[in-house]
Amino acid sequence: MKKFWLNCLLATATVFALMWALSKLTKLEMFDAFDPIGQALSDFELTDYAFSRLREDPKVDDRIVLVNIGYLSRAGIAEQIRIISKYKPKVIGIDSFFYCEGGLRDSINCPAAFDELGNMMLSNAIQEAGNVVLVSKVHQTRKAYESGANVYDSMAYSDGIFQEYADFGFANLATEATYQEDVKICRSFFPSVDVNGKRELAFSVKLAMHFDSTSVDKLFKRDKEEELVNFRGNVEMQDVKSKIERGKDLATTQYPVMFPALDVHQVFAEDFEPDLIRDKIVVMGFLGSRFGDPAWNDKFFTPLNRKVAGRANPDMFGVVVHANIVSMILNGDYIDELEEWHKYLIAFIFCYFNIALFFYINAKYPVWFDSVSLVLQVVQIVLLMGLTIWVFYKSAFKLDLTITLAAIALSGPTMEFYDNVLYSLVRIWKNRRLTNQPEEVLTPDK
């Protein structure tokens, strides 16, 4: 019996060794050219199904109002701020930088720097509003970048003329993008980042803090470096001129309007009720040249996307991602998840008992082994996938069982490999060792 459990342990170790080897191989990107499915599914997470299709319909959060700045100049944005602040919002967040990227302050690379009137108007509008939060950006200097460490040692702010009367929060979101225009998949954010010993807060955290400082306490008490975003919904409308396509559901996400929103011209025409703005969080940012513009600038893939894997259109503008984070902080409806070691422990337990079961079936009913083990694996995988979605829905807990699912999928073939190949090799090796020993010459007793 002791030998049986030892074999189970060794076979489980083989499964984990195989998973480790496979993960190393995929990191080397040796077979990427022949792995289109793996590449397509690399961004896939099971809980995305829950987000995009299966959870309870979320409710609208009308404490956060989005304002589209389109392609307005700085003077145009100043005018929007002036109009909005007349209606006494609690805080105005502007999800736009007003600087010359890369420090290139010439008229070709940064004509806005020479728009003195526009800059003056914007600065005055920020000063007069008195409750503006601007975005900043955490950076790595070349030295920190080359060190390869996840350390940020520099900050980028809008030009000095806008700094004096505004508060700042960094707008960086956690993605795998290597540059701004790269494909951006956003599932989480960093509430704060340490920059040269100073704690910098995220843009959304700053907005929530200005609105209700107690809500931020709960976030900080969680003491998590990275938080998953509990996406509530989107702000997306379609501009469908073709009559044939008008009736179709062309939205990229399931919950297309979850926050009140004003388009560029609606602000200038003051085409809204004062109560929409009063005592609310107003977040100004880019939502296309107009509502319905299918622009991809500052647009992210989120778990709300109806296409959970493979090629798809990005679904959410950056300003809406920030609004979702603010909403999550105000509601305190965070998503919890397993610690890394929990994931391995659960995978180990499942794998170990699966292998024990397979050894038993193989010993007792060898004819039935292949079909029964396959059915057991499929049933377990489907049930665990369902469990992941159900737990996510019930308690906003992200039960990431990817390693467990992989271990279950590999346990059957690996057990056979272990039993037929590894174990047999060991037996052969042992027998050889025995047969290679010098023969004992037995001399008859005299």
Added chain:
Amino acid sequence: MKLLRLVVLTTMIASGGVAVAQDYAFKVLAHRGSNEIKSGGAWEPLKTGATLQEGDEVKLGANSYIGLVHSTGKPVEVKTEGVHTVKELQSKVPTGSSVLHKYTDFILSSHDEGAANRLTATGAVTRTSSPAAPGTIKVFLPENTSVFSNNVLIRWEVKENEGPYEVNVLNFFEEVVKKVETAEGSYLLDLTDPKFANEQQIMVVVNSKANNKVASGKYYIKKMQPAEYDKIASLVRGISSEAGEEGAIGKVLMAACFEQNGLLADAILAYEQAKKLEPGAFDETYEEFMLRNKIK
């Protein structure tokens, strides 16, 4: 006694909840296009944040959209052109099907069915009336301005072999509302024209008739809101009574007042009027104004 207190409290809470629930049926979260609301008598333009009560109706224009939130907090989208009653919209409020139901639907439905029409998308762009080379024609107007007066003087730089010109006035959806042909280098736009009656904001683009690739950028002109209009009107009345409305000095003072209030198109018109009344007298002042405001 305790029971009585409990009953009273429960009734109060229940009645409070009903009162909140009856406060409105829907609230407008966002909308695009030309949409209207009928709350009682006449149809009125729809505003974001407006509330809809039982018995109200909304009218959706072509290619328009209304995002509503029901009093229960659930969102409802209106995309179909035409009139919709609140009662009809209430029937569209999601009833909240169970996750099990959704899961079953999801498992049983196929999301990867081959599309019947695989030739929907083209590999081409549509080039509309947007200028192909913006900025070729320099218009002497700020890119974005509010106007107090009923007229806006659109003046541009005339070059050889470019004329005659077309002045295109577009609405927010970039549809041409008015098109005028002129051989001159300016056009006085009358905002009281019935064609602009429903336009709060318009865009102006000037192009060469012979070659519409030679065009200006877009210049946004916004009508003032009544409250601000009254404020400026009282200032204008004050200047008129002090300096006279018809004299050149009065016009220049008026221009300065407009400039101070950010009404640059009105200031241009006032300077041009002063220039006509006293040719050459205020050229330098006018030139400084244009340069100061980066119009020239």
